[in-house]
Amino acid sequence: DAGVTQSPTHLIKTRGQQVTLRCSPKSGHDTVSWYQQALGQGPQFIFQYYEEEERQRGNFPDRFSGHQFPNYSSELNVNALLLGDSALYLCASNQGPGRPDTQYFGPGTRLTVL
Amino acid sequence: QQQVKQSPQSLIVQKGGISIINCAYENTAFDYFPWYQQFPGKGPALLIAIRPDVSEKKEGRFTISFNKSAKQFSLHIMDSQPGDSATYFCAASIRSNDYKLSFGAGTTVTVRA
Numbered sequence: 571d572a573g574v575t576q577s578p579t580h581l582i583k584t585r586g587q588q589v590t591l592r593c594s595p596k597s598g599h600d601t602v603s604w605y606q607q608a609l610g611q612g613p614q615f616i617f618q619y620y621e622e623e624e625r626q627r628g629n630f631p632d633r634f635s636g637h638q639f640p641n642y643s644s645e646l647n648v649n650a651l652l653l654g655d656s657a658l659y660l661c662a663s664n665q666g667p668g669r670p671d672t673q674y675f676g677p678g679t680r681l682t683v684l
Numbered sequence: 685q686q687q688v689k690q691s692p693q694s695l696i697v698q699k700g701g702i703s704i705i706n707c708a709y710e711n712t713a714f715d716y717f718p719w720y721q722q723f724p725g726k727g728p729a730l731l732i733a734i735r736p737d738v739s740e741k742k743e744g745r746f747t748i749s750f751n752k753s754a755k756q757f758s759l760h761i762m763d764s765q766p767g768d769s770a771t772y773f774c775a776a777s778i779r780s781n782d783y784k785l786s787f788g789a790g791t792t793v794t795v796r797a
Contacts, residue, residue: 574727610789610790611789612788612789613773614787618782626782660728668783670718670785671730671733673730674729674730675720675727676727677726
């Protein structure tokens with residue numbers, strides 16, 4: 571089992587550009603959450619997807635959007651990139667929203683905005 | 685506004701010693717309190733978790749102590765080993781919010797051999 575996989579590993583963009591990050595959940599998991607982790611900080615919850623719908627959302631602007639596909643994989647899209655969007659973006663998957671004990675995090679995508 | 689406050693920011697412990705990390709929260713609706721371990725270049729890994737109906741949970745060398753009245757919980761790492769050197773995050777969540785996590789700022793633990 572490959573666990574939670576994320577791509578790409580690293581990404582460099584310039585201000586104003588748009589970016590798409592991808593996540594494949596652990597086998598048997600159907601719920602995907604995205605977190606932003608700034609350097610030296612704890613992760614901040616962005617949103618959660620289950621049954622292809624956004625169920626929960628954190629305190630992030632509409633520039634952050636996502637999608638979940640029928641195979642449970644997910645994408646995170648960020649539009650109009652700002653310097654402050656530079657961070658490690660983590661994807662986590664669970665066996666359902668009510669099973670936090672099954673949560674696994676991926677290794678993250680390091681986004682640098684210049 | 686950080687919902688979970690974690691301290692200390694960093695700590696150094698000798699091999700075989702005890703590491704203690706503390707967290708405090710304000711929202712009494714929180715009903716799930718996990719701890720995560722993160723190594724450089726990796727995502728956080730769930731270490732141990734507790735619910736507010738118990739005051740202590742132990743798994744191997746890791747123990748969570750929970751004080752509901754004080755709205756505080758802590759992680760104790762017994763017999764610390766160099767392989768325990770990592771950043772530890774406490775978190776809190778609510779079942780009715782699908783357990784979306786509010787993380788503390790993290791504690792970097794260094795175990796000296």
